[in-house]
Amino acid sequence: MGSRSASTSVLFCVFLFGALSCRSHEPEVLACEPDAVRASLQQAMQEALEAHPGNAGWLMSVRIPSVGLEFSEAVHSAKVDTLDARAPFRIASVTKTYLAAALLRLVEDGKLSLDDTVASVVPAPYPELLRAGGYRPEQMTVEQLLTHTSGLYDYAQSEDYLATVLEAPDHVWTREAQVRFALEHGRPVGAPGERYVYSDTGYLLLGALLEDRTGLGLAEAYRRLLHFERLGLRSTWLETPESPPLAPQSYDGFPLASIHATADLFGGGGLVSNTPELARFFEALFSGEVFTRASTLERMTRVPSTNTEDGGGMGIFRLERAGAQPCYLHEGFWGIAAMVCPELDVSVAIAGLETTQLGTGMRDLLRAAVKAGTECRPAP
Template sequence: MSNRAAYETVLPYVREWVSYKVWQLRVPGVQVAVGYEGEVLFDEAWGYADVEAGRRLTTTDLFRIASHSKTFTATALLQLAERGALRLDDTVGTYVPALVDGGSPIADATLRELMEMGAGVLRDGHDGDHWSLLRPFPDEQELLALVLDRGQKVPAGSAFNYSNLGYALLGLVIAAVSGKPYNEYVRESITEPLGLRNTGPDWEPARADEFVVGYTGFHAARHRRRIDHVDTRAMAAATGFHGTASDLVRYFSQHVIGQGTLLTDHSKRLAQRKAWSATDDPAGRGYGAGFIVDRIGDREVRGHSGGFPGHITQSVFDPESGLVVSVLTSAASGPASLIATAIVRLLDAAADADAPGTPIPDGVDPATFTGRFANPWGVTDVARIGARLVEVDPSAPDPLDTPTRLEVVDADTLRMTAGNRFGSIDEDVTYDRAADGTVRSIRGGGGMTSEPWSVPEEAPETAAGLR
């Protein structure tokens, strides 16, 4: 079975699993897209774009994708470098003379050091309350004031320090070199050539009705509140972008080695190689030049997360195979990374020809066994993952944390052949069917009966945790 064919076997379960997580975690809205080898294979939306208005979320509604913006900024700089308009080892002071005039040591940091988060720049300044929407995001003069106010905390080249201010400075560099405002340059050089109609560098009031409303989290309250959109002004290069999951899949597909027209493969490798580790573990999560470097299982991935008031987002891609996953959520502390990681693991499990368990026999329709079942002890999914049937707990953060492998015995019986032996391994799951073949119940773990269950329809405010 090809990777694409294997992925397509599990995408129906991805749809059901995400639907459950949206309900379980009361997320107002979630978009998910999956791409492979330059093609979008999956594009779905759950929940609401505006809970109070009862407006259902669609796959074309616009999320604020926040620090995804840094990948666009890095791409723009690499384009300019390919054209000979700048060198990555030029100093930022060459293009932002206010840093030189103000005596900032950041003036001597290179563009590469800023792109790799190694210039020692403060994360958000000594006053970062624009992130809490206590004041507007800074304009260019306010940005420079934040940087010039003790803006370098360690010497350039000495440590990894994630910095929104640093990437905002790179937006000023792009404007200085191109002779165009940052927002205009990235539209003309990145989003428009790719036909990304639903992606742009900042808030667009003219399209306000297409934007997803963001909501607060549950970390300090039991109910969510809506959060208004704002313009990020001089911070657009670090955090201003909006987009959709499917647009991001198309965009990150351009960064796969051997695909796309945005950059040469040489530039892609420069951007995607790990320059720094984010922790003391050199094999752990790190940063390249505008791209997060991470690992999911045995797969090394690139991409970026994004945190904006009321929006948490995550995109990952494999630069070698061409697999891309993008997840956008409309709440503070939204489970974007959890969902993206789980989807990659499900896809990898589907494509693993050597996975444990017995393949589904020829002539057996797996749809006669798959479904979601519940009893007072919990919820169980019987899912097709690649060539096998697997019992999954959808309430767990990782659907493949403790799977139970299932073997087809006959038309109404599965056997639990492998898994956590605190459970009921080597016992049977039996199906009770109506005359038309629909499943009325199953009897499985511990010999207990479970009945078919689906996510209930709820009022928008209840479903999204607004009441």
């Protein structure tokens, strides 16, 4: 489900990086002591737990391959009996990074073009449904769906959809029902290519496109195109009723495990993972282990002029760092964040247990990871 507001990236430079990186000169390069860095990260997690007692726990992983640092820990309050550092959870909208990457793999293989129109490549019944809803699928492109510039109303971030899900958490949804929900509850938010508006609806269509072009279900398409086995992603999968128990997350006290997986399964969300594997995938994406050409990653991270304020590329968001190279991030509605800072050789993934009680904890933990990468960056 969606979680990205139009003002988020504007605030990140001030609130995430703060005095650490939003300045015109390079930060001081310190000697890296991995044990000290791990202790610092553990302390940051404990402080985040104590500062926001409404959130019962945190999961966090940080990877800095250049110095051999792998950190994965869990902290929790007395509200939770135990919490495994590798506990799986719904990654929600972070799934969009995986879906965008999978479609870009098809582009690399010549099986899809970013200029293809929705009318020409998205399977039935979706083009006709869009026309009936006042949209022009002949003018929407795959690239616009990927960059949230198609003009599609976002069903998942509407109060109506969340209320409907919480009122009937065991309801079994379909992709078509969710697209119809979008058409019934909202109107076009702009002409194709005119403006940025985050849209899970667009990623529902991209999920249908991925299945149609590969002849596979989403689970297998992700696994094959993104090289899950080669990357060691053995605890990342598309959720099914047979999935093992997940981390005890909640939304305003409502257990997420009570919500049927189909509420967010068809492209905008749906994957289950853990923080070590989330951090590993974001690292792999930027280290040449997913795409066959460097130009594909450049295309994925390119920010259209319509998206400058929010920093949105294709399934990933660019976070500027004054005087330094950017970091890249995606967040998930249920209190999830995954980020990579290529210049610092650091990737991080974080999950909180109570979505509505995270406070500044997520921001503070992301800052702690950036600090770790800054301290462990090799001297020039």
